[in-house]
Amino acid sequence: QDRFFVYVSPDPIGVNAFLQLGQKGIEAAGEEYGAEVRTYESRTAAERLENVNAAVNEGADIVVLLGFEFNDIVRQIAPTAPDTQFLIVDQCIEDRPENVHCAVFREYEASYLLGVEAGLLSETGRVGVVGALDIPFLHRHTDGYAEGVRSVAPDTEVDVRWVGGENPFADPVRAKEQAVAMHAAGADYILSATSGGDFGVFEAAREEGFKVFTVDVNHCPSTPGHIVDVMLKRVDTAVVQAIGDILEGQHDIVMSLGLKEGGMSTLALEGDLLADSQCLIAEHPEVIEKVREVAASIIDGSLELQDPMFAQ
Amino acid sequence: MRKHIYRTLLAGDLLSWLGVAGAILAVILVLMLMVGAPVGEALQGFWSGAFGGRRYAYLMTTLSRAAIIIGMAVSVLLSFRAGLFNIGGEGQLVAGGLVAALTAILLPGPPLLVLAVSVLAAMLAGALWALLAGVLQLYVGVPLLVGSLLLNYPARYIASYLVAHPFRDVPSGMLQSHLVPQETWLPYFPGTRLDIGILFIAAASIFAVIYSHATLHGYHARLNGLSPDFARAVGLPVKKLALQTLAMSGAIAGLVGAIAVFGIHHRYIDGMLVQPLYAWTGIIAVLLVGMIPWAVPLSGFFFAAVETGAAGMERAAAVPKEIALVIQAVIILFVASRVSGALSVSAERKGADDA
Amino acid sequence: MLDLLFDASFMASVPRFVTPILLAALGGALCERAGVFNIALEGFILTGAFAAVLGSYFSGSPWLGAIAAMAAGIAIGLVFAEFHLRRGGDAIVVSIAINILAAGLTTYLLRAIFDVMGAFSDPAIVGFQPVRIPLIADIPVLGRVLSGQSPLVYVALLAVPAVHIFLARHRLGLRMRAAGENAAALEAGGVSPRRVRLWALVGCGTFCGLAGAQLSIANVNLFVENMSAGRGWIAIVAVLLTRGRPLPLFLIAAIFGTVDSFSFRVQGLGLAQQFTDMMPYLATLMVLVALSWWRKRQTA
Amino acid sequence: MGRLRTLLPNPEKAQPLPMRAVLSGITVRFGDLVAVNNVSLTIEPGEIHAVVGENGAGKTTLMNALFGLVQPEAGKILLDGNERHWASPQEAIAAGLGMVHQHFMLQDSMTVLENIVLTAEPVGRLGFVDFARARRLLTARAKAHGITLPLDRRVDSLSVGEKQVVEILKLLYRDSRLLILDEPTSVLTPREKERLFGVLKSFRDEGRAVVLITHKLDEVMESADRVSVMRGGHLVSSGPLSATSREEIARQIVGGGLPAPRQRTARVAGDTVLSVERLEVAGRGRTVGPLSFSVRAGEIVGIAGVSGNGQAELIAALTGLRRPLSGSISLLGRPIEALDVEARRRAGMSYIPEDRQRVGLALAASISENANAGRDDRTAFTRGAFLDRKAMARFARMLIERYRIRAAGPSVPAATLSGGNKQKLVVGRELERGTPLIIAENPTWGVDIGAIDFIHGELLRLRGEGHALLLVSSELDEILALSDRILVMFDGRFAGEVSGAEADPERIGSMMTSGAAELLPEVA
Ligand SMILES: Nc1ncnc2c1ncn2[C@@H]1O[C@H](COP(=O)(O)OP(=O)(O)OP(=O)(O)O)[C@@H](O)[C@H]1O
Numbered sequence A: 001q002d003r004f005f006v007y008v009s010p011d012p013i014g015v016n017a018f019l020q021l022g023q024k025g026i027e028a029a030g031e032e033y034g035a036e037v038r039t040y041e042s043r044t045a046a047e048r049l050e051n052v053n054a055a056v057n058e059g060a061d062i063v064v065l066l067g068f069e070f071n072d073i074v075r076q077i078a079p080t081a082p083d084t085q086f087l088i089v090d091q092c093i094e095d096r097p098e099n100v101h102c103a104v105f106r107e108y109e110a111s112y113l114l115g116v117e118a119g120l121l122s123e124t125g126r127v128g129v130v131g132a133l134d135i136p137f138l139h140r141h142t143d144g145y146a147e148g149v150r151s152v153a154p155d156t157e158v159d160v161r162w163v164g165g166e167n168p169f170a171d172p173v174r175a176k177e178q179a180v181a182m183h184a185a186g187a188d189y190i191l192s193a194t195s196g197g198d199f200g201v202f203e204a205a206r207e208e209g210f211k212v213f214t215v216d217v218n219h220c221p222s223t224p225g226h227i228v229d230v231m232l233k234r235v236d237t238a239v240v241q242a243i244g245d246i247l248e249g250q251h252d253i254v255m256s257l258g259l260k261e262g263g264m265s266t267l268a269l270e271g272d273l274l275a276d277s278q279c280l281i282a283e284h285p286e287v288i289e290k291v292r293e294v295a296a297s298i299i300d301g302s303l304e305l306q307d308p309m310f311a312q
Numbered sequence B: 001m002r003k004h005i006y007r008t009l010l011a012g013d014l015l016s017w018l019g020v021a022g023a024i025l026a027v028i029l030v031l032m033l034m035v036g037a038p039v040g041e042a043l044q045g046f047w048s049g050a051f052g053g054r055r056y057a058y059l060m061t062t063l064s065r066a067a068i069i070i071g072m073a074v075s076v077l078l079s080f081r082a083g084l085f086n087i088g089g090e091g092q093l094v095a096g097g098l099v100a101a102l103t104a105i106l107l108p109g110p111p112l113l114v115l116a117v118s119v120l121a122a123m124l125a126g127a128l129w130a131l132l133a134g135v136l137q138l139y140v141g142v143p144l145l146v147g148s149l150l151l152n153y154p155a156r157y158i159a160s161y162l163v164a165h166p167f168r169d170v171p172s173g174m175l176q177s178h179l180v181p182q183e184t185w186l187p188y189f190p191g192t193r194l195d196i197g198i199l200f201i202a203a204a205s206i207f208a209v210i211y212s213h214a215t216l217h218g219y220h221a222r223l224n225g226l227s228p229d230f231a232r233a234v235g236l237p238v239k240k241l242a243l244q245t246l247a248m249s250g251a252i253a254g255l256v257g258a259i260a261v262f263g264i265h266h267r268y269i270d271g272m273l274v275q276p277l278y279a280w281t282g283i284i285a286v287l288l289v290g291m292i293p294w295a296v297p298l299s300g301f302f303f304a305a306v307e308t309g310a311a312g313m314e315r316a317a318a319v320p321k322e323i324a325l326v327i328q329a330v331i332i333l334f335v336a337s338r339v340s341g342a343l344s345v346s347a348e349r350k351g352a353d354d355a
Numbered sequence C: 001m002l003d004l005l006f007d008a009s010f011m012a013s014v015p016r017f018v019t020p021i022l023l024a025a026l027g028g029a030l031c032e033r034a035g036v037f038n039i040a041l042e043g044f045i046l047t048g049a050f051a052a053v054l055g056s057y058f059s060g061s062p063w064l065g066a067i068a069a070m071a072a073g074i075a076i077g078l079v080f081a082e083f084h085l086r087r088g089g090d091a092i093v094v095s096i097a098i099n100i101l102a103a104g105l106t107t108y109l110l111r112a113i114f115d116v117m118g119a120f121s122d123p124a125i126v127g128f129q130p131v132r133i134p135l136i137a138d139i140p141v142l143g144r145v146l147s148g149q150s151p152l153v154y155v156a157l158l159a160v161p162a163v164h165i166f167l168a169r170h171r172l173g174l175r176m177r178a179a180g181e182n183a184a185a186l187e188a189g190g191v192s193p194r195r196v197r198l199w200a201l202v203g204c205g206t207f208c209g210l211a212g213a214q215l216s217i218a219n220v221n222l223f224v225e226n227m228s229a230g231r232g233w234i235a236i237v238a239v240l241l242t243r244g245r246p247l248p249l250f251l252i253a254a255i256f257g258t259v260d261s262f263s264f265r266v267q268g269l270g271l272a273q274q275f276t277d278m279m280p281y282l283a284t285l286m287v288l289v290a291l292s293w294w295r296k297r298q299t300a
Numbered sequence D: 001m002g003r004l005r006t007l008l009p010n011p012e013k014a015q016p017l018p019m020r021a022v023l024s025g026i027t028v029r030f031g032d033l034v035a036v037n038n039v040s041l042t043i044e045p046g047e048i049h050a051v052v053g054e055n056g057a058g059k060t061t062l063m064n065a066l067f068g069l070v071q072p073e074a075g076k077i078l079l080d081g082n083e084r085h086w087a088s089p090q091e092a093i094a095a096g097l098g099m100v101h102q103h104f105m106l107q108d109s110m111t112v113l114e115n116i117v118l119t120a121e122p123v124g125r126l127g128f129v130d131f132a133r134a135r136r137l138l139t140a141r142a143k144a145h146g147i148t149l150p151l152d153r154r155v156d157s158l159s160v161g162e163k164q165v166v167e168i169l170k171l172l173y174r175d176s177r178l179l180i181l182d183e184p185t186s187v188l189t190p191r192e193k194e195r196l197f198g199v200l201k202s203f204r205d206e207g208r209a210v211v212l213i214t215h216k217l218d219e220v221m222e223s224a225d226r227v228s229v230m231r232g233g234h235l236v237s238s239g240p241l242s243a244t245s246r247e248e249i250a251r252q253i254v255g256g257g258l259p260a261p262r263q264r265t266a267r268v269a270g271d272t273v274l275s276v277e278r279l280e281v282a283g284r285g286r287t288v289g290p291l292s293f294s295v296r297a298g299e300i301v302g303i304a305g306v307s308g309n310g311q312a313e314l315i316a317a318l319t320g321l322r323r324p325l326s327g328s329i330s331l332l333g334r335p336i337e338a339l340d341v342e343a344r345r346r347a348g349m350s351y352i353p354e355d356r357q358r359v360g361l362a363l364a365a366s367i368s369e370n371a372n373a374g375r376d377d378r379t380a381f382t383r384g385a386f387l388d389r390k391a392m393a394r395f396a397r398m399l400i401e402r403y404r405i406r407a408a409g410p411s412v413p414a415a416t417l418s419g420g421n422k423q424k425l426v427v428g429r430e431l432e433r434g435t436p437l438i439i440a441e442n443p444t445w446g447v448d449i450g451a452i453d454f455i456h457g458e459l460l461r462l463r464g465e466g467h468a469l470l471l472v473s474s475e476l477d478e479i480l481a482l483s484d485r486i487l488v489m490f491d492g493r494f495a496g497e498v499s500g501a502e503a504d505p506e507r508i509g510s511m512m513t514s515g516a517a518e519l520l521p522e523v524a
């Protein structure tokens, strides 16, 4: 067992499903390729830098980095660490050293589908989406969702709000308040892309009685009767796959994962999972029908969406 | 402030100091055992995490952290000695870092000039932010303690807004400014990842020592700190002294912000100067040594080592690195509760009257 | 547009924001009146919030959670007393240390006990259920403000007059005021100011513990690092502004809490999130400036 | 708290049991300083027992030991023959002792009633205070001695005389059988004093024991039954007043020869140095002034009056520490009311503040740092922006010598100086500037006879050299001893002016009178 992988998280993992998936992935990879695995969690920009430094220093063979937070750092450190391979998930940096690889997701394809569902289901003519922080990356959720809504219900309003505050990616308190506020303003279907904050939104849904969409993993059982559908982002499998390719010695790997590659999905598309997912969408076959249509057209390319991340 | 040392040594004879050390170690040990950490490896990891690493990589990390902490410590030191309880270092630090980054990004011209101007602009920004708190206290009556602290939040959020909207590096996908021109980055010491920013901090520390002990302004500022009524009665320009001292504090905090930008992150990243609690660590570094200027760099380095060491301890023995905060706090409680006092007015109350 | 801000659920949310600040401020008031310059409320609250989650998680009862929060608050109060009252450490220094201690200890224990970093949420954490007050609940808007809140909200409301009467007429209250104003005189009368201040710190710990509980097992059911997020400082400002007088304190806390919850609403109007985040602190600063200015006029 | 109930007054009980207190071999040490050295003393019931001695002689400390405020290192305390140990003053109070301290022990923001019951509260249910009960008991006792006081006024609205009455009422309320009063008259007008002693005598006649610490021999002579003299921590003598004489006591106090009383050589004053026109200053509650007066070269103008009658405000306005509301101040013919403190000092003004602990000195700073503060000739101890520590020390040493300051050296903290020596340092720093005008505010407050004599000498020397001095003092004797002209201040105004030559205490005293006297009964 001479291989050594390190997973550096940009933020505290805590209840952040996305980061949890990353950890799941690295552990699976450890199993699969017989490597020792460590996780370094970061809380601040300085700690991210120090952790990546440390990973190199401790002699990691592969360093897995989740999120765009690591761009500068990788640019700085990768060239000085030729015998370490870096895998950045969710982000690709241009003109990268060849020991840097990346895997990105086309979240907007899945959020588009959720938007379609919201548009079809909303009765108040107003839906909402709450994101952790007003950053381009999260527009892949919010904008895709809004697009989807408009595609089926042109005059439905989409209320977009952000958690913000001290720690936007782990603040259920503020997330909850935002959801409550949006519902008070008339939104009956709300997408929650607040990672650590999602629980707060679920609580709000329970107390105020509105419906939510969520991301990353199936939360439906935690709040039965309130969660409609879930955007699935298969970070874990992506990590395992990418690490495999790296170990095969491929250079400059760039993975882009969407509906087509199965890197992105929603429960509505997953016949097998849907059955016992306890998600509300299961009760709306006609909506599922429509969603699968749209998904198909995205996959075969007849419907083209562009990446909101670089809009604006 | 040498008096403090005397008083400390008198207050606690060697024995009771050993007692203090024992108590501190006991607390740390309990916390380690709670997570069932192998103590040996933990200490080993702590040591290498703070001072070791390949080609002393970790020591360099410690030094680069220490630079920031010491800088902030020196900044508050000047205020505290003048009896100004300015705990708004964070806001002044942010103001400096932000202005440094934006100036360097927007200002055309030869790199060295841009660097120089940006650093000066940062110091000016820090000074102004500190002065704002001073004006609130002197002319409006808002206690400095509260005013300076509350001003941290607007600074933080204004900076956040500026890098989130007008000056955001959109493609990067983060709340951060664009990179400052590569030519303005502070160079690393050859063969290390430690930038030369620490030299600026060393200069600032030396300045603080000389200023505090050997200059008329430092002397008057301190008298004002020890007894404002006295300073007024002997005709010292107390308001001017206070404002000038605050400006100096703020300028140094601003300088630190600039160093963090040009030396470490090369841009302004939202929260990069707030989340690591640099300002607070600076404050306790000063309190630990009872505001003795020459000792401040030592305690600053010590606290930096505690933090990086804790990170090493986490890597080696899975002891959560947050233990660093606990250690720092416990040390302050035990040590500073013997050294401190000249800090607040309680100093004057000490001299019991005779008649 | 206005209705978008002042909807019923906004009204209902106000007490959620006022209560933690109010409870903490009442605790701070006891210290202020007894002459303990305690600016560690932030740390007191945080400890309470963590202990509340801990208690609720292991006992399954929010009430035991609240009790754990009070116990933890008192414990921190005793630490403060040990280093300030007994070892004679400067109150400000001890406060800063305690704030850092609380931040470090809660995050450390979060990882040590639950092995999570950042935030901890679990179905086993049972929060307070809203209390529906029969008649009041049916009043149109007011009903949603006064009824259907967590029990701690009502505790806070009752605590205001209670503290007021306590300070005015109770033996310990009288002595606290004396300890705060002329401790030497109290001492000469044979009562140790330290002991009186110790009680003030105990009281402060109790109230701040409850403030934390309101945050972590009433407003939501989970713990988040640095959950107090500046509320302690706002409470301190409220205490300083009112010199620890409970009734004015209630007004100030109400203002700050309202602005706090209001700031969530205005985001709906497309105001940049950073500015809404700033609002509570700016409001605090403005009130501070206004009052200080007014006081200056008075004295001059 | 059961004990508290026991020490509540009980109106039915007409006469308190007499109590004899015996102190034997009491020794108190502070660090290496022996404040009280093996003192044995008996305090008889039904007597007024005067304790005299210079500053730091140990009077207060001795009584603090009897009262349980300090723990004696050696010695016994016996009440009615049985030995007692106090864990806290509370126990001493419970045993029937009561003390009026050198400084007021009052809560300004509380009412008179709250102040009186504090620490001896009659508690009802749940520890709430039963104020009604306290009020009943108190009025009953006060009437017995003909004392009246508005129980619901806030203490900060009382005059110093009235405050003193509150202190007395505290003891009465606790039904103290042995009353200790530490320099109770230093703040009272002659009339108030007279009435206070009236009350003390009626206490004595009831069989209570009264210990009176004082610096004023005439008080001893006219009201004490027994007198004890302390010096340097030792008890020099103790016996019935009849067995000794004024001169005898005075000699014992200073230990040997008395300093010759100072002679003010007559001297014609020169031109006006300070002139004040219709000056008005904001004071606590009311405005002080309008005040008009002038001080000329070579004269000492004394401002007499009980402290708290506007002297502090007047001085603050003169020195520039507080902006006057209206009026003009001119120094050497030059208007200065607009100038700040520094400018005024440069214009030729020095200031010896009353509070040496806060205003006169920065205690935590070294003697040298204190001595050089506010010097006009900055170039003498700086090189550019830098300090010349040697020059600073030299200057400090010079002051230490010239003003005979007992100090370990220029670099020790000022806090380690004794009160008198602290004061000498302040006086030295200010007088050394040799400015035309010198403002001295209670310059000998709380310092002993030796230091008083020295400081008075210095002030007179400067008068002789043609400086103008404004002396503000609540010590009438000091005013009388030094002043060429005396202005009496009462309630923010000048109640009158008399020339030093034909000044007579009675007349000035009557000008100083405040309302407090009415609270105490006339003595028949
Ligand atoms: N708490 C203390 N710490 C140190 N020294 C003290 C303390 N209290 C009194 N002393 C010293 O003990 C000596 C006696 O003080 P004490 O107050 O009894 O004198 P006194 O006779 O009351 O003088 P005065 O007339 O000024 O009141 C003085 O030298 C004083 O400085």
Ligand SMILES: Nc1ncnc2c1ncn2[C@@H]1O[C@H](COP(=O)(O)OP(=O)(O)OP(=O)(O)O)[C@@H](O)[C@H]1O
Pocket: B350, B351, B352, B353, B354, B355, D033, D055, D056, D057, D415, D416, D417, D418, D419, D420, D421, D446, D447, D448, D451
């Ligand atoms: N706060 C203090 N710190 C250190 N030493 C002190 C302090 N107070 C008093 N002392 C010591 O106790 C001695 C007596 O102090 P104190 O002020 O009582 O003198 P004193 O007897 O009142 O003399 P004076 O009559 O000049 O005031 C001083 O000489 C000083 O050395």
Ligand SMILES: [Mg+2]
Pocket: B354, B355, D055, D056, D419, D420, D446, D447
């Ligand atoms: Mg003395």
Ligand SMILES: [Mg+2]
Pocket: B355, D059, D060, D061, D102, D182
């Ligand atoms: Mg005395």
